[in-house]
Amino acid sequence: MSYQILIFHLILSVLFTSCASGTNPYFNNKNTMGLAGAGLGSAGGAILCKNCKGVAKVAAIGGGALLGILAGSSAGNYLDKRDQDVKPPKLGPVTFRVFLL
DSSP: OHHHHHHHHHHHHHHHHTTOOSSOSSSSHHHHHHHHHHHHHHHHHHHHTTTOOTHHHHHHHHHHHHHHHHHHHHHHHHHHHHHHHSOOOOOOSOOOOOOOO
């Protein structure tokens, strides 16, 4: 049951944070996906070490957060570079079409 919740949160965070774009230097894919990765990594560490106590649980949560932020920010950095490489298409005269059902 807890793995299903973790997978559900992973899917939701990827959907919500992969839409980050624009010119704001703080709200880019690298930062947002790094933050989501840290949150999911710490949640995964807590779930995987649910029977641990004390320092082992703290180490599992901290290690999961560290791995998550590294994986998330590297994936976000890749998406940021891809956004810079892709040039928007040149649009000609804009035409509006109305589709009636």
